[in-house]
Amino acid sequence: MKASSENQLYKRLLGYLKPFLPLYAICSLVNGMALFLVFSSVGVLLREVVGSVSGTDGTGKVWQMVLYLVGIMAFSVISGFALLGFTYIEQKVQANIRSGMMNAYIRGREEAVEKLSHVEVLNRISSDIPACARLTGYYMNGYVFAPILSGSFSLIFLLFVDVRVTLLTFLCAALNLFVVQIASKKQQKKNKELVAGKSGLVKFMQECVQGSTEIRTYFLWKPFEEKQERQLEEIGRKQLQIGKYRAFRRAVVVIVTDCVTIVSLLLLGGFLAGKGIIAFSDVMLALPLSDQIGQMLVAFGNYHTILRIHAPHMERVFEVLDLQQEEASEDGEAVNCAGGELCLRDVSFSYPEQAVLEHVTVRIPYGKKVAFVGGSGSGKSTILKLLLGFYKPQEGKVCLGDTPITAFSKAQWRKNFSYMPQDFSFFQMSIRENIGMETKPDTEKIEKLVKSLGAESFILGTGNGYEQTLGQTKESFSGGQLQRIALARGLYRNAPFLLMDEPVSALDTENGEIVKRAIEQYGTDHTVVVVTHRLELTENFDWIYVVEHGRIAEQGTHRELLEKNGRYAGMWKSQMER
Incomplete structure (x- = not known):
């Protein structure tokens, strides 16, 4: 990834930091100043000790040395308090990004979502968001901004000691920066591969959990375990490679910054002290400050290194x-669409690499029960999503009477629908x-609906009845029982239009008949649109469309389609013979 792209991603991420910038600036300044004061105090202490021992410099007073030690501890505490501020900011940023991702996914267009x-979205929320939030908290400050501030203060302070010492420190730090950047580019590539690998592992583990029954049935645990x-x-392997690059960077810092810089400064300081240009005790003052100057230059390299490493996380977020x-x-005001006719007029819809519907025209008069039947992948469910406005057709229009549904807001339009x-x-x-799917559901209405669907006995059998938390007991219900609860949700809203996708797929014949009667009853004064493979549900429907390869292959009543002896008749005979 180009540096410009990394910077653009980071600039966008900083938008979440904007509300907390004053606090972040204060914490950064405190942290940077505390680092400088700690190292400068160490330098002053070293100078006093060396001066006192050599007898050539320094006051040699014990109480001053003690004072410096107290100063070191005090500034360390100050730096610790700054960490609390960064932690608060990071948590807030993480919460805001998480909320934004959830809203973006929930409100996203269907074909995009x-x-x-x-699982992939949850993986990004749990793994990638914390990685991104680190760039707005202590991690980025500790590796970049605090060293830059502390190094800047140290540079100004050290210039008053000796310019030549300052220049030597710069040369050592520049060499360190050059070598570190080589390793960081390799680390970025491996980190991107690692993120993708972890995401793939999460998906595979989800498949194993969901398909545990099939794994046991077909004795697949051995190959799945090997995979x-x-x-x-x-x-x-990728983590080990990344660890090697990190170890290499640290080794460079230790060898170049610590060893080379310290030895060089001691040699140069000894030479200058021998010439009487500076006191050797001043070299002791420069040693800890030179470390901060080196860290300052490294921090500029760390900035791009950190962005490279975290770029895959930012991309995924x-x-x-x-x-x-x-x-x-x-x-917009609420619009009651009851009485209107739903229409698809010469509608075509396709995904980027797959055509789904081609020039489909259908009419769904109000108060009628209409079914779409056909093979899997023929485009039936897509028609429901077009009617709901989840999809936009590439050609043609979805209308209520003569009015395109684009004339309504999404809220106005969907308040007229129930969808299962x-x-x-x-x-x-x-x-x-x-x-109920509302703040204060009508308990009496819910109980009446549940009873009509034959679901009352197993709900009351949960112990807490209707107050039982469904998420805790979902596994104790059969697929058919859950399907009836979902159907009760669709009927409860009492919307003018009820759309259902395979409403009886998990029901046995007896319960299927109960649901069939409930749907037919609802359809006496509402529009019911059903997608189904089970044709016994459509026997009493007002109109049936047979969808094949994205087109309307046949249409008519149940009786008319049987008389045509076409595709529908063949499907009916096949199901009746089972």
């Missing part, structure tokens, strides 16, 4: 934050709240 799995071991070994958003708005997706979700709330 679908590119990232739930996991290979991934862990690869991650371990901003990829979620930059998800294309819906044009959602809560503005095939992969429904429940939240860490009571069963009552999961059905």
Whole structure:
């Protein structure tokens, strides 16, 4: 990645730091000043000791040395308090980024959100956000800003001692900076590979957890275990390589900054002291300050090194934050669309590399029950998402009567819909709240709905009934029971339009009939649109569309389609013979 890209990412990240800049500036100044005072106090102490021993310089008073020691401890404490401020800032920045990522993902356009799995997003929230937040807290300050401040103060102070000593320190630090940058570029590449490897491992582990039954059934634990071991070994190799580069950097700092600089200063100081130009005790003052000057120059290199290492984390965070958003708005008065006809007019929709629907035209009169049937991947579920406004067609229009749905805000439009997706979700709330999906659900209405769907007995059997937290007991329910709770949620809203994707896929025949009657009852004064493979659900529907390869292959009533003896009739006969 180019340095300009890294800087742009970091500049965006600093936007989250902006509200805390005054506190950050104060903490940075305190931390940098404390570092300088600690090292300058050490330098003064060394000068006094050497001067006192040699008898050529210094006051030699014990009480002054003690005072310097007290000063060192005091400034160390001050630096520690600055750490509390950085910790507070880092936590706030982390919380704000986390909130932004969640909002961006929840409000993202459907086709953009679908590119990232739930696990991948959670992995980025748990791993990449903390890595990014470090760049706004003590980590960045400790490696970059504090050394620069302390080094600047030390440089000014050291210039008053001797210019030649200052120049020598600069040369040693510059050599260190050059060598360190070579290792940092290699570390950046390996760090990016490591981040990708860890993300892949999390996805694989999720697959293992979700597919544990299949793994046990087909005795796959051995190959899966070997695959996991290979991934862990690869991650371990990359971590070891990164560790080597870090060790190399530290070795360079120790050898060049500590050894070479100290030896060089002692030799130069001894030469100048022998010539009577400076006192040798002043060289003792320069030693700890030269370390800070060296660290200052290294800090400029650390800045780019740290950005290179953290660039993959910033990229992954901003990829979620930059998800294309819906044009959602809560503005506008509520619009009751009851009585309107839903239409798709010559609609085509495709993903970047796959056409889904081609020139589809359908009419869904109000108060009718309409079904879309067909094979998997034919585009049925996409039609529901187009009706909800989750997708925008590349061609054609989705309308209510003659009015394109783009004339409504998202909030105005979707308040007229209830939607039961095939992969429904429940939240860490009571069963009552999961059905009502509002602040104060109508308990009487919920109980009536649940009873009509034959779900009352197993809900009351949980112990706490409707107040049982669903997230804690979800595993104790069967797929069919959960499906009926999800259907109760869809019916509760009493919206003009009810859209359902495979509402009876997990139900047995008996419970399927109960749900079928509930849907037919709801459809007497509402519009019901269903996507299903189970054709017994559509037998009494007003109109059926057969979708094949993104087009409407057949349409008509159940009786009419059977008489045509086409695709629908073949599907019906196949299911009835089972």
